[in-house]
Amino acid sequence: MAEITTLHYLVVAAALFLTGVIGVLTRRNVIIILMSIELILNAVNLNLVAFSRLYNLHGQVFAIFIIADAAAEAAIALGILIAFFRNKETVNMDEVDLLKW
Amino acid sequence: MLETVLFLIFAAICVGGAINLLAQKHPISSALSLIVVMGSLAMVYLLLGAEFVAAVQIIIYAGAIMVLFVFVIMLLNAGEEERSATGSRVAMVLGVPGLLAAAVTTGWVLTRHGPASTPVVLGEFHGSAHAIGRLLFHEFLLPFEVTSVLILVAIMGAVVLARRGE
Amino acid sequence: MIPSGDYIRILPEIVLSIFGMLVMVIDPLLGENDDRKSIGVVSAIGALLALGATFIMAGHPGEAFYNILRVDDFAVFFHVVVILIALACILMSFEYLKVQEIRQGEYYGLILFGTVGMCLMSSAIELVMLFVAIEISSISTYILAGFRRRAAESAESSLKYFLLGSFATAFFLYGIALMYGATGSTNVDAIAAALRQGTPVMAYLAIALMMVGLGFKVAAAPFQVWTPDVYEGAPAPVVALMSTGPKAAAFAVLLRVLFGTAAPGWFWAVWIAAALSMTIGNFGALVQTNVKRMLAYSSIAHAGYLLVAFIAVRNMEQGVSAAMFYTAAYAAMNVGAFAVVSHFASAGEKYVSIEDYAGLGRRSPVLAAVLTVFLLSLIGIPITGGFFAKFYVFRAAVSSNLIWLTVIGLVNSAIGSYYYLRLLVMMYMKEPQSEESVPSVPFAAGFAMAGCVVATLYLGVFPNRVLQFAIESARTLVH
Numbered sequence: 138m139a140e141i142t143t144l145h146y147l148v149v150a151a152a153l154f155l156t157g158v159i160g161v162l163t164r165r166n167v168i169i170i171l172m173s174i175e176l177i178l179n180a181v182n183l184n185l186v187a188f189s190r191l192y193n194l195h196g197q198v199f200a201i202f203i204i205a206d207a208a209a210e211a212a213i214a215l216g217i218l219i220a221f222f223r224n225k226e227t228v229n230m231d232e233v234d235l236l237k238w
Numbered sequence: 239m240l241e242t243v244l245f246l247i248f249a250a251i252c253v254g255g256a257i258n259l260l261a262q263k264h265p266i267s268s269a270l271s272l273i274v275v276m277g278s279l280a281m282v283y284l285l286l287g288a289e290f291v292a293a294v295q296i297i298i299y300a301g302a303i304m305v306l307f308v309f310v311i312m313l314l315n316a317g318e319e320e321r322s323a324t325g326s327r328v329a330m331v332l333g334v335p336g337l338l339a340a341a342v343t344t345g346w347v348l349t350r351h352g353p354a355s356t357p358v359v360l361g362e363f364h365g366s367a368h369a370i371g372r373l374l375f376h377e378f379l380l381p382f383e384v385t386s387v388l389i390l391v392a393i394m395g396a397v398v399l400a401r402r403g404e
Numbered sequence: 405m406i407p408s409g410d411y412i413r414i415l416p417e418i419v420l421s422i423f424g425m426l427v428m429v430i431d432p433l434l435g436e437n438d439d440r441k442s443i444g445v446v447s448a449i450g451a452l453l454a455l456g457a458t459f460i461m462a463g464h465p466g467e468a469f470y471n472i473l474r475v476d477d478f479a480v481f482f483h484v485v486v487i488l489i490a491l492a493c494i495l496m497s498f499e500y501l502k503v504q505e506i507r508q509g510e511y512y513g514l515i516l517f518g519t520v521g522m523c524l525m526s527s528a529i530e531l532v533m534l535f536v537a538i539e540i541s542s543i544s545t546y547i548l549a550g551f552r553r554r555a556a557e558s559a560e561s562s563l564k565y566f567l568l569g570s571f572a573t574a575f576f577l578y579g580i581a582l583m584y585g586a587t588g589s590t591n592v593d594a595i596a597a598a599l600r601q602g603t604p605v606m607a608y609l610a611i612a613l614m615m616v617g618l619g620f621k622v623a624a625a626p627f628q629v630w631t632p633d634v635y636e637g638a639p640a641p642v643v644a645l646m647s648t649g650p651k652a653a654a655f656a657v658l659l660r661v662l663f664g665t666a667a668p669g670w671f672w673a674v675w676i677a678a679a680l681s682m683t684i685g686n687f688g689a690l691v692q693t694n695v696k697r698m699l700a701y702s703s704i705a706h707a708g709y710l711l712v713a714f715i716a717v718r719n720m721e722q723g724v725s726a727a728m729f730y731t732a733a734y735a736a737m738n739v740g741a742f743a744v745v746s747h748f749a750s751a752g753e754k755y756v757s758i759e760d761y762a763g764l765g766r767r768s769p770v771l772a773a774v775l776t777v778f779l780l781s782l783i784g785i786p787i788t789g790g791f792f793a794k795f796y797v798f799r800a801a802v803s804s805n806l807i808w809l810t811v812i813g814l815v816n817s818a819i820g821s822y823y824y825l826r827l828l829v830m831m832y833m834k835e836p837q838s839e840e841s842v843p844s845v846p847f848a849a850g851f852a853m854a855g856c857v858v859a860t861l862y863l864g865v866f867p868n869r870v871l872q873f874a875i876e877s878a879r880t881l882v883h
Contacts, residue, residue, distance in 0.1 A: 141245045144354040146286065147585075149249045151344045153275070154578060155337065156256040161571055162333070168265045168311055170567060172272050175303070176256055177574035179279055182295075184581035186288045189365070191353050192588035196581075197291050197365045198373045199532050199590060203577060204298050205385055206539050209392035210570055211306045213543055216399030217550060221563045222314050224556040343609070350605045351585065379406070380414070380469040381533045384524065387421060388540045391517045394428070395547035398510045399562070 146187035153180035167221075171214050178207050241360035245285055251278040265311045269304060276300040286358060288365035410468035413475045413527075415457040416483055417520045423450025424516035431509025440508040444498045444848070447512035451491040451519070458483045471591060473527040477877035481728055482526030482656040486649050488859075489735050490519040493645040495852035496743045500641050503751050506551050515645065518544030522653035529664065531580050531590040534657060538576070538621070541653060542569050545646045549638035554752070561637025568620060568630045576617025582610035583665075595665040596882075603668045611667045615674075618661070621654035624711055625680035628704045632688070635700035640746030640753065643696060647703045647742070648735040655710060655731055659724060662714065663881050674715050679809060681708030682816040689823045695745055695756050698823060699738070702782060705820055706734050709797055712809055716800035723804065724881060725874035726796035732870060733789035733863045737781040740856030744775040747849050748842065758827060763836025771842060772831045774853050779828055781860045783821040789863030796871065 153176050160173025182200040189196025255274035262268045276299045283292035348354060374382050411418070427447050434440060462480045467473070494515060501508050521540030528534040546569060550562030584590050586606035587598035599607060619627040635643045662670060685705025692698040710730045717723035748764075748771065749756050765772040781788035784795075794817065801810045845853065863870060 140357045147348045152253045160260045181577040181581045188585040211303045212392045212396045216396035220399040221559040347609045377470045380472045381536045
């Protein structure tokens with residue numbers, strides 16, 4: 138069986154990245170869009186950790202910062218969605234129409 | 239041999255979970271697929287020897303962040319999304335070739351990268367909590383401290399936005 | 405041990421953080437019905453002290469915290485610009501917050517913390533630090549955009565800004581990850597050294613993705629779609645901040661990343677982005693009826709002019725200094741314009757359509773005169789900062805043989821003058837629609853407006869000192 142190289146990990150990351158981008162561009166549900174963004178962040182982390190093997194540990198440290206930031210963003214997302222929901226009673230982007238999209 | 243099998247299993251679960259996330263209609267199903275992605279990614283990190291990142295991935299991502307997501311879904315009682323039929327054809331015409339182009343370009347760029355063809359050997363751990371901790375409190379001390387401002391801003395923001403109107 | 409000099413190199417950030425926390429402590433100590441202006445005063449003092457700290461910092465150039473950041477003239481320039489912007493926004497918020505009945509404590513805290521992020525963006529040379537700084541500045545502006553809690557548009561503005569902003573950040577991060585893969589480092593200097601050795605293909609993709617991310621942050625076409633909606637829904641003083649502060653800082657990042665890392669192959673990408681931004685911005689602004697939306701499109705156009713300077717670098721100092729000068733001039737005139745808009749908007753931001761400005765010249769001659777200065781500067785009329793900003797950019801473009809781009813830019817400036825003039829005509833030539841008197845400008849907001857007028861005219865009459873400083877800063881950019 139073929140040997141697994143760093144390249145294989147990078148391909149998995151690229152697949153996650155593309156899936157995330159498709160999700161953001163095609164789904165209308167805000168929560169699913171947010172999860173797609175999380176997918177992209179995970180792809181970034183996988184890239185960093187895979188490259189970190191080739192060079193130094195800085196990639197892994199970077200990944201930890203990204204995880205911390207993802208937590209902060211999730212907290213903000215909660216707040217913004219609640220504020221938004223109170224006004225509009227929906228989480229569908231199609232109904233986000235007060236300001237023309 | 240073992241690493242090949244393990245990698246293939248977890249990579250497949252990971253990508254499959256991501257695709258399932260998009261295929262599901264209900265946010266809760268998507269959230270569960272995302273947890274699957276996170277979990278299998280942690281295993282992939284372990285294969286790469288990044289034990290600390292793998293642990294953090296489980297604790298913070300699959301734990302804290304996903305709980306937050308599920309909480310939002312429950313709180314807002316978000317149901318299935320209504321898909322609009324309009325625009326989906328435009329998306330097919332423009333999106334599919336665009337996507338293929340992006341995938342081919344990315345794949346081409348990745349294969350052209352020389353260092354990436356080094357084999358990954360299982361059990362060659364680097365990335366222990368000790369080593370990461372040293373980096374965080376030496377070379378990366380300032381970003382680490384400044385992250386506290388980031389978290390503070392996020393907490394303030396969540397409180398301000400979620401508070402009932404006075 | 406970290407040498408004490410390192411702490412001086414982040415002194416402005418330390419001062420801003422301390423005052424941010426101070427504001428948060430004072431807020432709950434005040435009674436429910438106390439006047440909360442004191443919080444604003446404290447934050448204004450904080451911004452002033454941070455400005456002072458910047459001058460102390462300027463005396464200690466060099467790297468700090470294990471090469472995480474570098475204090476050089478370039479960083480000092482953007483520190484001053486960003487802190488002044490924050491100060492002006494704090495001053496114009498005193499009255500605004502009271503009129504709109506917005507909670508004050510967290511508002512000022514978020515502005516101060518956001519400024520910490522913007523300052524660090526201009527001095528960071530390590531991509532990890534850069535990323536954390538960008539996130540601080542972005543997250544605080546996402547929240548500030550949603551502060552008009554009674555208005556549904558505000559929540560929507562905040563949501564859109566957040567979704568597109570974090571999508572952009574994700575792209576930026578993917579670019580950073582690939583750059584790390586291509587060069588083995590996340591330090592700007594080390595990346596530059598590696599890229600001078602030879603350029604892996606991956607570096608091109610990395611730069612492209614990073615530029616997508618930063619393109620969103622500076623609202624350059626084709627990533628500008630969020631701008632009008634977000635600016636329309638967000639509170640006016642916040643728009644003053646977010647159309648200038650994070651943007652200036654993001655331009656600083658772009659300059660550092662593109663020139664500091666000796667990044668390859670971005671010439672045509674920036675060329676197209678500049679041409680598109682100018683055209684979309686100006687044509688979009690022509691049809692707007694809302695002043696905030698019009699200024700949003702105008703800000704897209706100005707981002708386009710600024711990007712012209714990025715590729716006008718046959719003589720690098722000339723191009724980079726033109727970009728820096730433009731940032732400063734744009735900040736002065738745009739903050740000023742939004743100061744007038746936020747004062748005039750009144751409770752619930754009622755008066756924001758262009759028709760509402762009819763007869764302002766008669767109803768409030770001073771306010772109209774002040775707005776006139778900013779509009780003339782945005783057009784680029786001589787003796788205002790906007791004139792020299794455009795002049796330096798196009799001079800650099802011509803001497804770099806970017807003839808087509810210069811032509812596109814000049815045609816766009818001509819088109820652009822139409823919608824600014826339309827607002828001027830509305831103010832001076834049309835009969836007022838209501839005889840309701842415009843409330844007189846309170847001291848703090850007046851001070852902010854006066855400061856912006858002085859800055860705009862200063863840059864238009866004595867541009868040399870700032871330009872000289874920018875030229876020297878540009879020299880420190882490449883190592």
